[in-house]
Amino acid sequence: MSVENQPAGVIHDIGYQRYAGARLGRGYAARSLYVHGVRTALGLGRGPKAKIFPWLAEGILLLVAAIVTAIRAQTGEAVISYTEFAAQLSFLIILFCATTAPELVSRDLRSGVLPLYFSRPLRRSDYALGKLGAMVTAVWLLQALPLTLMYLGAVFSVKGGRAVWHETVDYSKGQLSALLFGLVFGAISILIASLAGRRAVSAALIVVAFLVTSPIFGVLQVIGxxxxxxxxxxxxxxxxxxxxxxxxxxxxxxxxxxxxGYGIYYALSTVVLIVGCVLLLLLRYRKVAR
Structure with missing residues (x-):
């Protein structure tokens, strides 16, 4: 068949148009990633199975806080202080980290969607810091709500403005402790979860990383x-x-x-641990999905 006798091509207009709306850019993408991460950690906007453990963990902490508040209202004595609350229930917080951190980052590694994230204005550091921020916020919220319940119960139990002020100071110390728990536990958990694509493996590594230090600490306390x-x-x-x-x-x-006399060394160690985890996390995402 000659070229002249071949059928001519036809261009069909099916209505595709160029996007003419506002381009919200990198900052909006980073904020959206953070908000989505917090919602994912808390099981919001997801199916019933995703809500079971975070809501169960929060429910247990709120129940303990309610019991502590009731005992204080009856006896006038605080069974658990604000700063001790998270330490007494640290195993539950560790389990929360072990289930949440892999959900935030391991799923993306395994499903191979990271190149899609990085093809947008979102940078690799934005992704890493957004996920870390979501994890820190989730761990802090897990403690902040029960602490607030304890505080409100205590305010109605004590008498006088001075007592309320002292209670507020103690409550602020508890919130600082909750923030430190969020920073330390969140940084460690996200870093470990970013190393494995399988959620079960990541969860196991996180639990081991936290629990293996307890017996070592106990032994050093005895023989040191x-x-x-x-x-x-x-x-x-x-x-x-x-x-x-x-x-x-x-x-x-x-x-x-x-x-x-050694408090400064603990504070410096906390800073070094958090900064070190953040730097390693950023280094990890510089090399992943290349």
């Missing part, structure tokens, strides 16, 4: 002497946060008398 014993809490995230918070707030009770 001098500075070794006083600094042994640095290797355990829970004791690291508690002692750092006690040093920052000046609330060094009988449990912290022995490390009073």
């Amino acid at each position: 002497t001098g500075a070794v014993k006083q600094l042994s809490g640095i290797i355990n995230p829970v004791s690291l946060v508690l002692i750092t918070n006690a040093w920052l707030t000046g609330d060094q009770g009988k449990d912290f008398d022995e490390i009073a």
